[in-house]
Amino acid sequence: MKTRSVLVKILAVIVIAFGLSAAAVLVLAHRQVQDIIDWSQSKEYGERIAGMLGILDQHYQRLLLTQREEVYRQDFQDMALKALSAAYFHPEELSVQPCIIDADGNPLLHPGKDPLHQALPLHLVTAAQVFEQTFSTATEEQAWAIFQTYAPWGWRVGYIVPLPVKYAMVRDLDQGLAITMLGTIFLAGCVLTLIIRRQLRPVSELTRASLAIAEGRFDLPIQIDGKDEIALLAKQFDRMRTSIHETMAELQSSQAATERERKFLKDLIDAIPDLIFFKDPNSVYIGCNRAFAEGFIGLPPGEIIGRTDLDFIRDRELATLFREKDRETMALGATRVNDEWITLSNGRRILIETAKTPFYHVDGSLGGLIGVSRDVTERRRNEEQLRHLATHDELTGLANRTLLQDRLEQSVHYANRSGRVVAVLLLDLDRFNVINDSLGHDFGDKLLCLLAQRLQQVVREADTVARLGGDEFAVLLAEVADSEDVGMVAAKILEHVAEPLWVDNREVLLTASLGISLYPQDSKDAVTLIRNADLAMYRAKKDGRNSFSFYDPEMNLRVQETLELETDLRQALDREEFLLHYQPKVDLASGAVIGCEALVRWRHPRRGLVPPNDFIPLAEETGLIVPLGAWVLREACRQARRWKEAELPPVSVAVNLSARQFRQGDLPELVADVLAETGLDPHLLDLELTESMVMDNPVKAGRAMLDLKKLGVSLSLDDFGTGYSSLNYLRRFPVDCLKIDRSFIRDVVDDPSGASVVTSVISIAHNLGMAAVAEGVENEDQLRFLASCGCDTYQGYFFSKPIPAEEFVALLQRETLPAGE
Numbered sequence: 001m002k003t004r005s006v007l008v009k010i011l012a013v014i015v016i017a018f019g020l021s022a023a024a025v026l027v028l029a030h031r032q033v034q035d036i037i038d039w040s041q042s043k044e045y046g047e048r049i050a051g052m053l054g055i056l057d058q059h060y061q062r063l064l065l066t067q068r069e070e071v072y073r074q075d076f077q078d079m080a081l082k083a084l085s086a087a088y089f090h091p092e093e094l095s096v097q098p099c100i101i102d103a104d105g106n107p108l109l110h111p112g113k114d115p116l117h118q119a120l121p122l123h124l125v126t127a128a129q130v131f132e133q134t135f136s137t138a139t140e141e142q143a144w145a146i147f148q149t150y151a152p153w154g155w156r157v158g159y160i161v162p163l164p165v166k167y168a169m170v171r172d173l174d175q176g177l178a179i180t181m182l183g184t185i186f187l188a189g190c191v192l193t194l195i196i197r198r199q200l201r202p203v204s205e206l207t208r209a210s211l212a213i214a215e216g217r218f219d220l221p222i223q224i225d226g227k228d229e230i231a232l233l234a235k236q237f238d239r240m241r242t243s244i245h246e247t248m249a250e251l252q253s254s255q256a257a258t259e260r261e262r263k264f265l266k267d268l269i270d271a272i273p274d275l276i277f278f279k280d281p282n283s284v285y286i287g288c289n290r291a292f293a294e295g296f297i298g299l300p301p302g303e304i305i306g307r308t309d310l311d312f313i314r315d316r317e318l319a320t321l322f323r324e325k326d327r328e329t330m331a332l333g334a335t336r337v338n339d340e341w342i343t344l345s346n347g348r349r350i351l352i353e354t355a356k357t358p359f360y361h362v363d364g365s366l367g368g369l370i371g372v373s374r375d376v377t378e379r380r381r382n383e384e385q386l387r388h389l390a391t392h393d394e395l396t397g398l399a400n401r402t403l404l405q406d407r408l409e410q411s412v413h414y415a416n417r418s419g420r421v422v423a424v425l426l427l428d429l430d431r432f433n434v435i436n437d438s439l440g441h442d443f444g445d446k447l448l449c450l451l452a453q454r455l456q457q458v459v460r461e462a463d464t465v466a467r468l469g470g471d472e473f474a475v476l477l478a479e480v481a482d483s484e485d486v487g488m489v490a491a492k493i494l495e496h497v498a499e500p501l502w503v504d505n506r507e508v509l510l511t512a513s514l515g516i517s518l519y520p521q522d523s524k525d526a527v528t529l530i531r532n533a534d535l536a537m538y539r540a541k542k543d544g545r546n547s548f549s550f551y552d553p554e555m556n557l558r559v560q561e562t563l564e565l566e567t568d569l570r571q572a573l574d575r576e577e578f579l580l581h582y583q584p585k586v587d588l589a590s591g592a593v594i595g596c597e598a599l600v601r602w603r604h605p606r607r608g609l610v611p612p613n614d615f616i617p618l619a620e621e622t623g624l625i626v627p628l629g630a631w632v633l634r635e636a637c638r639q640a641r642r643w644k645e646a647e648l649p650p651v652s653v654a655v656n657l658s659a660r661q662f663r664q665g666d667l668p669e670l671v672a673d674v675l676a677e678t679g680l681d682p683h684l685l686d687l688e689l690t691e692s693m694v695m696d697n698p699v700k701a702g703r704a705m706l707d708l709k710k711l712g713v714s715l716s717l718d719d720f721g722t723g724y725s726s727l728n729y730l731r732r733f734p735v736d737c738l739k740i741d742r743s744f745i746r747d748v749v750d751d752p753s754g755a756s757v758v759t760s761v762i763s764i765a766h767n768l769g770m771a772a773v774a775e776g777v778e779n780e781d782q783l784r785f786l787a788s789c790g791c792d793t794y795q796g797y798f799f800s801k802p803i804p805a806e807e808f809v810a811l812l813q814r815e816t817l818p819a820g821e
């Protein structure tokens with residue numbers, strides 16, 4: 001590399017020297033040419049000399065004269081001699097005509113022109129003549145010697161040169177000079193090119209690199225060696241390129257990552273079934289997902305961007321609404337949620353819930369909003385359904401307790417201002433469970449639906465009919481004048497309820513008990529009004545059903561008592577507050593005590609001895625009858641076993657079963673367990689069932705009775721005659737005794753119809769192979785009548801009230817017992 005550099009330098013020096021020499025030559029040559037003055041250029045002097053020399057045609061000939069004295073001094077003689085010699089001795093070889101001119105410009109010698117001599121001053125003529133003579137006679141060497149002696153300083157030698165010749169000289173000179181110049185220029189050019197190429201190579205390398213960078217190619221390294229500025233620059237440039245390359249690579253990688261992310265996000269939002277869109281602050285779409293574009297607008301996303309809702313939503317009202325909501329959202333600067341019904345591109349109408357949220361640029365300026373719309377049609381429908389379910393009865397579609405309460409509160413609110421009365425009527429069907437159990441729940445449901453329709457027809461549209469559960473309905477009379485009007489409506493309702501209903505081609509007769517509470521008299525609170533109506537309804541039920549009853553504050557007192565009683569009842573078993581009394585059963589024929597009926601008593605710590613009628617219904621209602629009944633059964637069996645162990649005459653013990661106990665599926669197991677536990681002979685246990693208990697569901701009851709019979713116990717049908725026993729069923733039940741209700745016995749003497757019922761029951765019992773037991777025998781007449789009818793057994797105050805166990809033992813031990821005749 002260094003050698004090359006030296007060579008180039010040497011070459012450059014040579015070229016420069018050559019160029020300088022050539023330039024010097026050229027300058028000298030030009031100067032020489034310039035020394036030969038074209039006297040024709042000097043008009044006055046030129047014309048005079050030309051005239052003297054007889055040169056007429058100035059256009060074709062020029063007189064060229066040497067100009068400088070020094071030249072004469074050195075070369076004049078030689079030149080003059082040579083010129084004159086040539087003119088005289090070799091005139092044919094001359095292309096120019098020489099002449100000599102003195103210091104004043106007078107021609108001294110001009111070989112071709114005689115007149116010249118005449119015009120010359122004498123001394124010059126002489127000189128000229130001498131010259132002529134000399135040259136004409138002397139040899140060349142002689143002429144030269146003469147000339148040397150004559151020639152004074154200041155003479156000039158000239159040539160009359162034809163113009164072409166003069167220019168030929170110059171042209172030759174110029175050509176030479178031009179060739180020299182061109183050669184020099186060429187060489188200089190070559191050297192320069194070399195130098196430039198050498199110097200500019202790094203620059204061009206840099207240029208190439210710059211271009212590559214400009215074209216985005218950063219991977220081509222810049223290879224420039226050296227330590228000069230360009231090399232240093234190139235190195236820095238290459239570092240810069242590397243740095244940019246790396247930065248670009250990072251940028252590209254980050255761009256690729258960004259692009260991947262962007263694509264992923266696009267795919268993601270396209271995969272979301274919700275409608276997603278983005279708008280600028282002027283509500284112009286700047287993006288959306290596929291669901292929005294194709295599902296809602298019906299255009300590809302590209303055709304939506306840059307447009308507004310007004311451009312493609314046909315419903316202008318909706319489009320304007322969208323725009324208003326956009327503005328509100330962006331003005332608010334927070335998420336807003338709206339519901340709107342829209343029509344999709346496939347024509348389906350859906351309800352959308354749209355959440356619009358403003359978004360901002362990095363500099364904090366508003367970028368627009370992001371919208372997400374979701375099809376909530378189904379959800380809303382479900383919500384409506386749930387709301388309906390939450391406020392309506394599923395079976396009948398009537399309002400439920402919640403809605404009733406809500407409406408009642410509203411009605412109370414309005415009545416408060418209007419001064420009118422609001423009435424709550426609570427209706428409970430009488431003995432509906434009998435229908436339900438005997439005819440099935442489906443049948444019962446259909447009946448309830450028909451009744452619901454009927455109730456709705458009775459009241460006005462402003463009133464509310466609700467089902468509170470089971471067979472319990474409520475009617476809210478939103479505005480009535482007074483309680484009299486309410487009573488009329490209540491009576492009308494009962495009338496409609498009592499009209500025959502047809503379900504599955506079967507006629508059903510229903511009655512209801514109705515309780516009424518009034519606003520503002522009975523309470524100002526909706527919940528209390530409903531509760532008071534409920535209390536009144538219970539009163540109506542107790543009063544004999546198929547009637548209505550207005551709420552009375554007394555009812556509340558009773559409820560309070562009942563609540564207290566219930567609390568005490570729950571603790572009574574644990575506190576062992578129950579005990580049994582036994583009422584003897586007497587054989588009518590022999591007068592012997594053949595058994596007894598166990599009757600529970602409650603020794604209340606404050607109230608004293610509480611009769612069963614005051615707590616058995618409550619125990620039944622609360623379910624406490626189940627443990628209480630089990631206790632009675634166990635205690636009665638244990639007592640009977642003790643009597644047997646005491647070797648008293650054998651007596652059976654009768655235990656009353658409650659409806660709930662009987663319905664419990666585990667009664668046979670309980671009886672079996674108790675018998676096993678107490679060791680009582682099953683024949684000495686008599687279980688008393690009521691007529692209504694078995695007739696509510698005769699089939700099921702029949703099965704349960706069979707199970708009990710298998711244990712070896714006796715079964716009696718209590719209160720016979722008060723219910724609706726079907727003889728058909730009765731015939732099939734494994735019953736041992738029919739107990740004639742005391743209401744028939746009471747009137748047996750005075751009332752012939754009562755007597756005939758008793759005789760009929762006795763004969764039915766006997767015909768079915770059962771014993772007849774009369775209850776509530778209080779006097780001898782009754783006893784006598786029963787004996788006359790062939791009644792088998794009796795019990796009643798006439799013989800004995802229910803008595804404690806020890807008294808019953810004493811009674812048993814009496815030898816003589818009263819007997820009927």
Ligand SMILES: Nc1nc2c(ncn2[C@@H]2O[C@H](COP(=O)(O)O[C@H]3[C@@H](O)[C@H](n4cnc5c(=O)[nH]c(N)nc54)O[C@@H]3COP(=O)(O)O)[C@@H](O)[C@H]2O)c(=O)[nH]1
Binds near residue numbers: 597598777795797
């Ligand atoms: N499930 C259960 N029910 C029971 C139980 N113990 C009693 N009861 C039922 O309570 C009702 C009332 O019973 P009670 O007050 O004991 O009355 C009984 C007798 O005292 C009464 N009786 C008997 N003879 C006469 C009479 O000559 N005159 C008259 N006024 N009353 C009389 O009758 C009741 C017994 O009736 P019954 O059961 O129908 O034989 C009552 O319904 C009891 O069944 C129990 O443990 N479990």
